[in-house]
Amino acid sequence: MSQEIKEDKKENRIDHMTYLPGMEKLESDIGQKVIERMEAYDYNKYTEKDVKAALAHEVCTPEDFEALLSPAALPFLEEMAQRAQRETRKHFGNSIYMFTPLYIANYCENYCVYCGFNCHNKIRRAKLEQEQIEQEMQEIAKSGLQEILILTGESRKMSDVKYIGEACRIAKKYFKVIGLEVYPMNSDEYAYLHECGADYITVFQETYHSEKYETLHRAGHKRIFPYRLNAQERALKGGMRGVGFAALLGLDDFRKDALATGYHAYLLQRKYPHAEIAFSCPRLRPIINNEEINPRDVHEPQLLQVITAYRIFMPFASITISTRECERVRNNVIKIAATKISAGVSVGIGEHIEDNENVGDAQFEISDGRNVEEVYQAIQNEGLQPVMSDYIYV
Amino acid sequence: MEIMVNGEKVSCQEGISVEEFVVQRGHDIRQIAVEWNEKIISKESYRNTVLKEGDVVEIVTFMGGGC
Amino acid sequence: MSDLMKKEDKLVIGGHSFDSRFILGSGKYSLDLIQAAVEHAGAQIITLALRRANQGGMANILDYIPEGVTLLPNTSGARNADEAVRIARLSREVGCGDFVKIEIMRDSKYLLPDNAETIKATEILAKEGFVVMPYMYPDLNVARDLQNAGAATIMPLAAPIGSNKGLCTREFIQILIDEIDLPIIVDAGIGAPSQACEAMEMGAAAVMANTAIATAGDIVAMADSFKLAIKAGRQAYLSGLGRVMEKGASASSPLTGFLQ
Numbered sequence: 110m111s112q113e114i115k116e117d118k119k120e121n122r123i124d125h126m127t128y129l130p131g132m133e134k135l136e137s138d139i140g141q142k143v144i145e146r147m148e149a150y151d152y153n154k155y156t157e158k159d160v161k162a163a164l165a166h167e168v169c170t171p172e173d174f175e176a177l178l179s180p181a182a183l184p185f186l187e188e189m190a191q192r193a194q195r196e197t198r199k200h201f202g203n204s205i206y207m208f209t210p211l212y213i214a215n216y217c218e219n220y221c222v223y224c225g226f227n228c229h230n231k232i233r234r235a236k237l238e239q240e241q242i243e244q245e246m247q248e249i250a251k252s253g254l255q256e257i258l259i260l261t262g263e264s265r266k267m268s269d270v271k272y273i274g275e276a277c278r279i280a281k282k283y284f285k286v287i288g289l290e291v292y293p294m295n296s297d298e299y300a301y302l303h304e305c306g307a308d309y310i311t312v313f314q315e316t317y318h319s320e321k322y323e324t325l326h327r328a329g330h331k332r333i334f335p336y337r338l339n340a341q342e343r344a345l346k347g348g349m350r351g352v353g354f355a356a357l358l359g360l361d362d363f364r365k366d367a368l369a370t371g372y373h374a375y376l377l378q379r380k381y382p383h384a385e386i387a388f389s390c391p392r393l394r395p396i397i398n399n400e401e402i403n404p405r406d407v408h409e410p411q412l413l414q415v416i417t418a419y420r421i422f423m424p425f426a427s428i429t430i431s432t433r434e435c436e437r438v439r440n441n442v443i444k445i446a447a448t449k450i451s452a453g454v455s456v457g458i459g460e461h462i463e464d465n466e467n468v469g470d471a472q473f474e475i476s477d478g479r480n481v482e483e484v485y486q487a488i489q490n491e492g493l494q495p496v497m498s499d500y501i502y503v
Numbered sequence: 504m505e506i507m508v509n510g511e512k513v514s515c516q517e518g519i520s521v522e523e524f525v526v527q528r529g530h531d532i533r534q535i536a537v538e539w540n541e542k543i544i545s546k547e548s549y550r551n552t553v554l555k556e557g558d559v560v561e562i563v564t565f566m567g568g569g570c
Numbered sequence: 571m572s573d574l575m576k577k578e579d580k581l582v583i584g585g586h587s588f589d590s591r592f593i594l595g596s597g598k599y600s601l602d603l604i605q606a607a608v609e610h611a612g613a614q615i616i617t618l619a620l621r622r623a624n625q626g627g628m629a630n631i632l633d634y635i636p637e638g639v640t641l642l643p644n645t646s647g648a649r650n651a652d653e654a655v656r657i658a659r660l661s662r663e664v665g666c667g668d669f670v671k672i673e674i675m676r677d678s679k680y681l682l683p684d685n686a687e688t689i690k691a692t693e694i695l696a697k698e699g700f701v702v703m704p705y706m707y708p709d710l711n712v713a714r715d716l717q718n719a720g721a722a723t724i725m726p727l728a729a730p731i732g733s734n735k736g737l738c739t740r741e742f743i744q745i746l747i748d749e750i751d752l753p754i755i756v757d758a759g760i761g762a763p764s765q766a767c768e769a770m771e772m773g774a775a776a777v778m779a780n781t782a783i784a785t786a787g788d789i790v791a792m793a794d795s796f797k798l799a800i801k802a803g804r805q806a807y808l809s810g811l812g813r814v815m816e817k818g819a820s821a822s823s824p825l826t827g828f829l830q
Contacts, residue, residue, distance in 0.1 A: 569595015
């Protein structure tokens with residue numbers, strides 16, 4: 110604890126709004142539109158009447174979405190869940206998609222105060238070699254899964270684009286769908302990874318509130334707020350089929366962040382109608398038994414409010430329910446709004462193989478440790494249908 | 504000399520300008536457009552455009568139309 | 571009066587703004603009824619067609635249209651993009667502004683628009699500075715292409731021209747209204763004021779009608795009826811008329827019972 114971190118002092122941090130050399134700058138007004146709408150969003154002005162009207166509309170407008178995210182909608186959570194369930198079944202039938210994440214490296218050059226991978230944390234760092242990646246994937250494929258999400262820490266040095274591309278090429282041998290959750294990059298790099306087999310990318314914006322973002326992401330590429338904000342659009346320009354969005358709910362005002370996340374996806378979908386849209390809904394858990402009630406805490410009802418609002422606003426979007434949530438929550442949320450669930454999750458490096466010595470520490474603690482078979486069975490028990498992948502390359 | 508006007512052969516005097524020709528036919532210049540040998544010409548150039556043997560002229564105007 | 575009713579509500583097309591949301595077609599009338607129809611319709615935009623002027627000295631429709639009304643020449647008769655472009659350029663040369671309604675039909679039985687050719691013509695004419703209002707069969711992808719090509723509005727058909735059958739393409743027009751950031755003007759097939767009203771309630775920016783008025787028993791009174799219906803529909807839309815979906819019975823087992 111004795112070591113002082115330079116960037117903990119604000120004056121030592123770089124400007125988080127200025128692009129670094131080599132970062133591609135898009136001509137796009139989407140980021141600005143999202144921020145403007147979020148800043149103008151006054152969720153306390155919505156009333157019961159607005160929420161009822163929003164629920165009655167066949168098509169949910171951005172204004173309706175705002176009403177559904179407001180405190181006035183919380184008493185209507187059951188109605189929102191019913192509506193969300195109808196939309197989910199209308200667009201997805203009874204299908205629940207299964208996948209697993211594979212962390213291939215945990216080196217990170219960013220200093221994000223809340224993250225286990227941050228560069229000042231003294232954790233075991235590791236990066237899987239190609240043969241190890243292949244072994245891990247072989248092991249995962251045995252479970253029957255056909256979709257994989259490849260993750261790295263955000264280090265362009267230790268996990269360069271070529272390294273990620275190789276991982277995609279290996280994955281293509283064993284899986285039908287390949288997602289990436291890696292550092293934001295330029296559109297030509299996304300195009301390269303798409304060529305290597307990646308289908309979609311997910312970039313968590315964490316928070317859309319740039320002032321707050323600045324205080325949490327103190328150093329590294331990730332600090333550059335607008336570059337991260339435009340990652341999905343660059344990925345679509347690079348030819349990715351789908352893009353995923355998320356705010357880490359609870360970092361800042363979750364209602365505003367959820368609004369920004371949904372509206373961000375909405376605007377991109379309008380501009381790139383072919384894009385497949387996905388949401389993840391991670392939250393920082395409030396401290397249980399905390400005497401003080403913080404209206405910005407994301408308890409289970411608030412989390413469900415956000416998830417059902419996403420579903421009603423964008424009925425066709427994929428929604429993933431995180432392993433940060435427990436079995437009870439996950440089993441119920443797939444009945445209502447989520448369409449994608451991970452199983453057999455390990456968030457450390459190299460943990461799928463038993464005698465692997467090249468292991469790295471985990472990013473966060475998971476709350477649902479069920480393996481593929483258990484999750485598969487749980488989906489069936491709810492009368493739903495587990496799906497490993499729904500398309501074939503031609 | 505003879506020229507084609509709106510698909511019909513019409514005779515007219517040598518050296519006549521587009522402006523003189525359309526006015527003789529009774530058109531109000533403000534209400535028409537003229538295509539001369541497959542090229543639309545502006546109203547300002549009617550005066551200086553001289554018709555010659557074999558020219559193809561289209562004179563159009565508006566009529567009622569809708570859906 | 572509510573605040574909403576006092577608020578200005580302009581229809582903006584290519585930077586020009588209008589108070590009326592009724593676009594009147596001028597076909598199938600006798601000329602001496604045009605002026606009264608325009609006035610009673612409260613229309614500020616009227617469509618016209620371009621034709622060969624075979625004889626001079628005859629009554630011209632331009633003499634019957636009240637001053638201040640925006641003329642919207644159409645390209646009817648065009649069978650492909652090139653012909654539509656030619657007609658549009660000639661129309662502009664008459665000297666009545668930059669508006670053009672693209673209509674391209676290569677089907678003389680149903681008079682359905684050719685969407686692919688319409689996109690081509692829109693692109694060319696938008697580049698030449700026209701305010702392009704393409705008539706189209708309501709298809710979302712085509713509407714997006716038209717928007718990208720520079721269209722100022724999208725004019726989907728409700729039913730075949732002159733059929734007076736009403737909103738046969740309702741669901742598809744609704745998709746355009748929900749997805750496209752341009753005024754959606756419902757064109758063709760609107761046969762009764764109630765149908766025009768319904769289109770406006772759905773969120774259409776304006777309605778275009780011709781045959782329904784031209785073939786009415788009392789043309790002037792029908793023009794007035796349409797005006798009122800369009801106004802009523804617009805106001806209902808702005809008032810927040812909800813599209814109510816079927817009310818599902820409330821589930822016996824609540825979905826949110828698991829929450830802690």
